[in-house]
Amino acid sequence: MDLLLQIWPAALFMLALGVALAVVIALALRKLHVQEDPRIDEVEEMLPHANCGACGYPGCRPFAEAIVKGEAPPSKCTVNSAEGNAAIADFMGITLEEQEKVVARLACQGGTHVAKMRAQYAGLPSCRAAVATGGGGKACAWGCLGLGDCEVSCTFDAIQMNEFGLPVVDEDKCVACNDCVIACPLDLFELHPVSHKLWVACKSLAEGDQALAECEVACNACGRCVMDAPVGLMRMENNLPVIDYAKNDLATPNIIERCPTGAIVWLENKQVIKGSKAKRIVRKTPLPVGVE
Amino acid sequence: MPTTETPTTPPTPPTGLDTFAHGVHPPDNKHYTAGKPITRLPFPAELTLLLSQHFGKPSVPVVHPGQEVVRGEPIAKADGFMSVPLHAPATGVIKRIDWAPTQKGPRVPAIYLTVSPGDSQEILYGAPREVEQLDPKAIIQAIQDAGLVGLGGAAFPTHVKMSPPPDHHVDTILINGCECEPYLTTDHRLMLEQPEDLIKGTQIIMRAMGAERAVIGTESNKSDAAEAIRKVLPPDGSITVKVVETKYPQGAEKMLAKALVNREIPSGQYPSSVGLGVFNVATTVQIGQLLPMQRGVIERVVTVTGPGVAKPGNFLVPIGTPLGFILRRLGYHGSAKYLIMGGPMMGDTVSSLDVPVTKGCGGILVPRPEEIDALAPRRQYPCINCGRCVEACPLHLNPALLGRLAAKRQYEPMMDHNLMDCFECGCCSYVCPSSIPLVQYFRVSKSMNRSLKAAAK
Numbered sequence: 001m002d003l004l005l006q007i008w009p010a011a012l013f014m015l016a017l018g019v020a021l022a023v024v025i026a027l028a029l030r031k032l033h034v035q036e037d038p039r040i041d042e043v044e045e046m047l048p049h050a051n052c053g054a055c056g057y058p059g060c061r062p063f064a065e066a067i068v069k070g071e072a073p074p075s076k077c078t079v080n081s082a083e084g085n086a087a088i089a090d091f092m093g094i095t096l097e098e099q100e101k102v103v104a105r106l107a108c109q110g111g112t113h114v115a116k117m118r119a120q121y122a123g124l125p126s127c128r129a130a131v132a133t134g135g136g137g138k139a140c141a142w143g144c145l146g147l148g149d150c151e152v153s154c155t156f157d158a159i160q161m162n163e164f165g166l167p168v169v170d171e172d173k174c175v176a177c178n179d180c181v182i183a184c185p186l187d188l189f190e191l192h193p194v195s196h197k198l199w200v201a202c203k204s205l206a207e208g209d210q211a212l213a214e215c216e217v218a219c220n221a222c223g224r225c226v227m228d229a230p231v232g233l234m235r236m237e238n239n240l241p242v243i244d245y246a247k248n249d250l251a252t253p254n255i256i257e258r259c260p261t262g263a264i265v266w267l268e269n270k271q272v273i274k275g276s277k278a279k280r281i282v283r284k285t286p287l288p289v290g291v292e
Numbered sequence: 293m294p295t296t297e298t299p300t301t302p303p304t305p306p307t308g309l310d311t312f313a314h315g316v317h318p319p320d321n322k323h324y325t326a327g328k329p330i331t332r333l334p335f336p337a338e339l340t341l342l343l344s345q346h347f348g349k350p351s352v353p354v355v356h357p358g359q360e361v362v363r364g365e366p367i368a369k370a371d372g373f374m375s376v377p378l379h380a381p382a383t384g385v386i387k388r389i390d391w392a393p394t395q396k397g398p399r400v401p402a403i404y405l406t407v408s409p410g411d412s413q414e415i416l417y418g419a420p421r422e423v424e425q426l427d428p429k430a431i432i433q434a435i436q437d438a439g440l441v442g443l444g445g446a447a448f449p450t451h452v453k454m455s456p457p458p459d460h461h462v463d464t465i466l467i468n469g470c471e472c473e474p475y476l477t478t479d480h481r482l483m484l485e486q487p488e489d490l491i492k493g494t495q496i497i498m499r500a501m502g503a504e505r506a507v508i509g510t511e512s513n514k515s516d517a518a519e520a521i522r523k524v525l526p527p528d529g530s531i532t533v534k535v536v537e538t539k540y541p542q543g544a545e546k547m548l549a550k551a552l553v554n555r556e557i558p559s560g561q562y563p564s565s566v567g568l569g570v571f572n573v574a575t576t577v578q579i580g581q582l583l584p585m586q587r588g589v590i591e592r593v594v595t596v597t598g599p600g601v602a603k604p605g606n607f608l609v610p611i612g613t614p615l616g617f618i619l620r621r622l623g624y625h626g627s628a629k630y631l632i633m634g635g636p637m638m639g640d641t642v643s644s645l646d647v648p649v650t651k652g653c654g655g656i657l658v659p660r661p662e663e664i665d666a667l668a669p670r671r672q673y674p675c676i677n678c679g680r681c682v683e684a685c686p687l688h689l690n691p692a693l694l695g696r697l698a699a700k701r702q703y704e705p706m707m708d709h710n711l712m713d714c715f716e717c718g719c720c721s722y723v724c725p726s727s728i729p730l731v732q733y734f735r736v737s738k739s740m741n742r743s744l745k746a747a748a749k
Contacts, residue, residue, distance in 0.1 A: 119643035124732040132735045134643035135397020142399075152701075182747045185739060205399075206391055 039068050039092070046088050048079045052155055054177035067092065075099035078175040079156075100193040102176035104158075104169050107188045108144040109201045109263070111164025112286035114216040115143055120289050131185045137289065139214040142203040144188055153183035164286075171270055194267075198251040200241050201272075202263040207239045212261070216281060219263035229255045309512055310554075311537035312547040314686045316719045318474050318540055318637065320513060324597045325477045328605040330485055333621055335382050335413060339405040339612030340392045341367070345650035346441040347448045348374035353403055359386045364417030364587055367403055376439045376449050378403070379588030381610035383411040393644045395633045395653065402648070405612065418587040423496055431500040431583070439588045439651075440579060444468065444479075444543070444572035445634055447652030450579070453571070454500055456564030465497050465506040466552050466563075469573040470536065470543035472511065473635025476655040478593040479573040481606045483510065483517035486577050487524045493580030494531055501569050506531045508573075509552045511538040540637060541717040545570045547686050559713050574654070589651055594618070600628040600658030609649055615656060616645030624658055632657040637718045673726035681720035681730060687713050691720035691730050698733035703740045711737055 044064035055076040057063040066072040067088065074080075074088040075096055089096035116139040121130050127149040130136035136145040146165030158173035159180060167180075171194070181189045188203060202219040204211045211218040221239035230250040234241050241264060243251070253266045253273065262278030344350035351368035361367055361380040368378035384407040392402035426434065436451035456462060467490070471479040483490060494506045508531065510518050518533045525531055536542060536551040546557045548570060555566045563570050578589055590611060597604040602623025609618060615631070632639040633653050681691035689710055697706045711734060720730040 121643075124729045124736070126732075126736055128736040128739050129729075129732045131397055132739065133397065133732070134395070134641050135393075135399075137643060141391075141393070141397070178747065182743050183740075185743070210391075 037068050040064050042091065043067050043088055046080075046084060046091065047077060048084070050079045050155070050175075050177075052079060052175065052177040052179070054078045054175050070094075073097055073099075078102065078177070100195060101171075102191050102193050103171045103174045104176060104180050104189050105192050105199060105267075106144065106167055106169065107190065107199075107201055107203045108142075108166065109217045109265075110138070110140060110143040110215040111162070111166045112146065113164050113283045114281055114287070115140055116214055116287050117289040121145075121147075127183075128185045140204055140206075140211075140218065142186060142205060143215060143218075144186070149183045149185070150180035150189065153179045155179065163284075192245075196243075196245055196248055197253075197267050198243055198248075198255060198264070199267055200243065200264050202240065205238050205240065211239070216279070217261050217263055220261060222260060224258040224260070225255050225264045228258060309535060309537040310551045311539050311542065312550040312686060314684055314688065314719070315539045315541060315547070316684050316722055317538075318722065320474045320538065321597075322475065322477050322480070322513065324475065324599075324604045325595050325606055326480060328477075328481075330481050330593050330606045330608055333607045333609050333613070333618065335407045335610060336613050336617040337407060337409070338387065338614075339381055339384075339407060339610060340614060340646070340648035341378055341381070341403040341405060341612040342392055342394060342400050342648060342650055343368055343378065343402060344400045345378075345447060345611075345652065346376050347446065348376075348452070350400065351375060351378045353389055355386045355403065357386050357388050360384070361386060361405070362416050363411075363413055364415045364590055366588065367405075370436060374449065374452060376436060376441055376451075377588065379417075379439055379590050380405060381590040381612055382407045382413055384408045393647050395640045395642055395647050395650065397640075397643065402612075415587065415590075418585045420584060421586055423583050424499075428500045428502065431496060434583055434586070435500070435579065437588070438578075438582045438586075440575060440582070441589075441651050442572055443574035443578065443589075443592060443651060443654065445638065445652050445654060447650065450571070450575055453569065454497065456501075456562060456569070460562070460564035461567060462501045462503050462564050462569045463505070463567045464553055464569075465494065465501065465503045466548055466568055466570045467494055467506060467508040467573060467576050468543050468545075468548055468570055469508055469510040469514070469517065470548060471514070471573075472538075472540045472542040472544075473637055473639075473655070474540070475597045475657055476595045476635050477597070478595050478606055478654050480514050480517055482573055482577050482593060483514070484520050486581075487521045489577045489580035490521065490573060491524055491526065491531060491580070492584075493576035493578070495526070496579050496583055497569065497571060497576065498530070503569065504530065507552045508533045509536055509548055510534075511536060511542055513538045540719065541686055544686065544715060544717060559710065592649070592651060592653070594649060594653060595655040596622055596658075597655065598628075598658035599660035600624065611651060612648045614645065615642065615647045615649070618649070618656065619645070619658065628658045628660070630659055632659075637722070638716065670727040672728055675726055675728060678725060680723040680725065684719040684723045686717065686719060687715070689714060691734075694737075695720075695728055695730045695733050698737045703737045703744065706737050707741060711741070714738075 044061055047060040051059040055063045074085045086096055117137045118139045119137040121137040123129055123133050125147050127145045127147045130145050148161050150167050151159045151161055156173050158170045159167045162168050176191045204218045207221045211220045223236050225241050226234045226236050233247045233250045234243050256264045256266050256275040258277050259275045262274035266273040349371040352371050353368045355367045363383045365380045366377050367380045370377045384405050387404040387406045389403050391399040432451045432454050440450040441447040469479050469483050498506055512535050518535050521533050534552055549555050549557050549568055557563050591608050594609050595606050631642050633642050714734050716731050718731050
C-alpha cells in the first residue's frame with residue numbers, strides 16, 4: 001500500500017508532462033504544417049514501388065514528385081505497364097508520349113563451348129573478383145566471365161545464366177534499370193531501344209587470327225560489315241565495328257550477311273539472327289581448359 | 293593468399309625490437325633462396341615490354357616495328373608527369389606492338405622485341421656523369437628519365453614520390469629493406485651484395501629531397517644484411533641502420549614509419565605529410581647504379597622460389613622476360629596448379645605463362661603439387677565473431693564488419709568504415725578460421741564503388 005502511495009506523485013507528474021507535450025505537438029502540427037500536393041501520394045500509389053532508379057530518380061516517391069511538378073513524363077518509368085503509365089497520365093491530365101522499350105544487351109557470345117580457357121579460376125565466384133585475380137580463366141580478356149554478377153544484381157529476375165555460362169536477358173522482364181550495366185566489370189552490357197536491331201556482340205580488341213584463337217565467335221576485324229553497310233552507319237575502331245545508332249534507320253539485315261564468325265547479329269522478335277556465311281557451331285560441350 | 297600451414301596468430305615473440313601494432317607471423321620460407329647469390333639467366337628469344345608496367349599513364353612508344361634497338365636505348369617515352377619511359381632490355385629488333393597478357397589480368401599494349409642471338413648484350417647506351425653536381429630538380433628529372441618506379445611491387449613512379457607538395461618538408465628518408473613477404477629474398481641479397489650502391493642511392497635521394505638523415509630498416513631475420521650495410525655507412529652518421537621485428541606487413545609504408553621513427557602517417561595522406569620519404573631497397577640500389585651512368589631500368593632481381601621449382605634462386609633478368617622461359621630454365625615441369633607473381637600474401641596468381649616480368653615483379657612462387665589441395669579454396673563458414681581479423685589488421689580496421697557488408701553487397705556503407713584505407717595485405721584472410729575470402733571481398737567492393745561512382749556521374 002505504501003508503494004502505491006509513493007507512485008501517485010510520479011504518475012501525476014508524468015500525466016501532466018504528457019498532456020503538456022501533447023499540446024506542444026498539437027500546436028506544432030498546426031503551425032508547422034507543410035502543405036503537400038495530395039496528388040503525389042496518389043501518383044506514388046500508382047507507381048510499381050520497385051524503387052529501382054531506372055527513371056533516373058532515387059526512388060518512386062521522388063519520381064512521383066517530379067511527375068506532379070511536370071518535370072518528368074510518366075513514361076519514364078520502365079517498370080510500370082503501359083496501362084499503368086496511361087492511368088497516371090490520365091490522372092495528371094497530360095498526354096502520354098510514346099516511350100520505346102529499352103532493354104539490356106550483352107556484347108559477347110563467347111560461351112564455354114566456343115571460347116577457350118587458358119586457366120581455371122577457383123576464387124570467389126564473382127566476375128569482379130576474377131578480374132582482379134589474373135583476369136579470370138578466359139583466354140579472351142574482354143569476354144564474359146560467366147560468374148553471374150549481372151544475374152545477382154538483377155532485381156527483376158530478367159537475367160539467367162545459360163548452359164554455356166552466358167547471361168540471357170528476358171526482354172519482357174527487363175526494365176532497363178542499369179544495374180547489370182554497373183555490375184559487369186568488363187562493361188559488356190549496354191541499354192538499347194528494341195529498334196536497334198543491328199548489334200555487335202563482341203568486345204575483343206584483338207585482331208584476326210589472334211581473336212579467333214581465343215574465341216570462335218569473336219570479331220576478327222575483317223571489316224566486311226562496314227563495307228556492306230550504308231555510308232556513315234558504321235566504321236571500324238580499335239579492331240571492332242562501331243554502329244552510329246543515330247542513323248539506325250539505315251540498318252538492314254544485309255549488313256551481317258558476310259560476317260564469317262557471326263559476331264555481328266540482327267536481333268528481331270527476341271531471336272538472334274546470324275548471317276548466312278557465319279560458321280555454324282554444333283558443339284554443346286565446353287572446350288578443355290588450358291588450350292592456348 | 294593462404295599458405296599450407298593452419299592460419300593462426302602465434303604469440304608475439306618478445307624480441308624487444310621496435311615494430312607496429314597487430315600483423316601476423318606467417319612462416320617466412322626464405323631458406324629456399326636466402327643463401328643463393330644473384331646470378332644472371334640467359335636472354336630469351338623474345339621480350340614482351342608492357343607499355344603500362346607502372347602506376348599512372350602508359351608510356352608512348354617511340355619505335356616502330358622492324359627498327360633495330362641497342363640495349364639500354366629508350367623505346368617509349370613518358371606521357372606526362374605521372375608516367376615513365378621504357379628502355380630496351382636487350383639489343384634486337386622491334387617485332388610488333390600488340391596486346392600482351394599481364395600479371396593482373398587485363399591486357400595492355402606491349403612492345404615485342406626479338407633479341408639478337410649473336411649479340412654481346414653490352415650496355416652501350418649512357419655515359420658517366422657527376423651526380424653530386426646536379427641540383428635536386430635535375431636529379432628528379434634524371435630519375436624519371438631512368439624509368440624508375442617502386443620496384444617493391446607497387447610500381448609507383450619514383451620521381452612523383454620525390455616531388456612532395458610544396459608545404460611538406462621531408463626531413464627523414466626511410467629505406468625499406470624489410471621484405472616482409474614470405475619466400476622473397478631479392479632485397480635481402482641486394483643489401484648483402486650491393487651495399488655501396490644502396491648507400492649511394494640513399495645519398496642521391498637525400499640530396500634530391502633535402503632530407504638530413506636516412507634510416508635503412510630491415511627485419512631481424514636479415515641481420516647479416518644489416519651488418520653488411522653497417523660496414524659501408526658514411527662516417528658523418530647521416531645514414532643509420534635499424535633492425536625491426538620480423539612481422540608481416542612490416543614493409544608497408546605506414547607500418548615502417550611507425551617502427552623506424554615512431555611516426556603515424558594519417559589516413560589518406562602521403563608519408564611526406566609527416567616529413568618522411570619511403571623508398572624500397574631495390575629502387576634505391578637501382579638509383580645508385582643507374583644515375584651515375586645515365587642509364588634506364590632494363591633488368592631487375594627476381595626470386596624464383598617454392599618447392600615446385602627444381603633450382604630456386606635469385607636471378608637478374610631483363611624486364612619483359614616471359615614467365616614460362618624462366619620457369620623452364622629452372623626445372624619446372626608444369627606440375628603446379630597455381631603460379632604466383634610477387635609474394636604469397638599480396639602477389640597475383642597468373643593465368644598464363646606468357647605473362648612477362650615487369651618492373652614491379654620481385655618474385656615468382658611455384659607451390660608443390662601436394663600443396664595444391666591445401667591451396668584450393670577451402671569451405672567457407674559463417675563469421676563467428678572471433679575477432680582474429682580485427683586483431684590482425686595493421687590499420688586497425690574492422691574486417692569482420694566490412695566482410696559482412698560486402699557479402700550483403702552493401703558496398704556504399706563500407707566507405708564509412710574506411711574501406712579505402714585497406715591496402716589488401718591479406719592478414720585478415722590469413723587468420724580467418726572460417727576461411728572467408730575477406731581480401732577478395734574488399735577488392736570487389738573497391739572496384740564496385742568505383743563503378744557506382746562512375747555511373748552516378
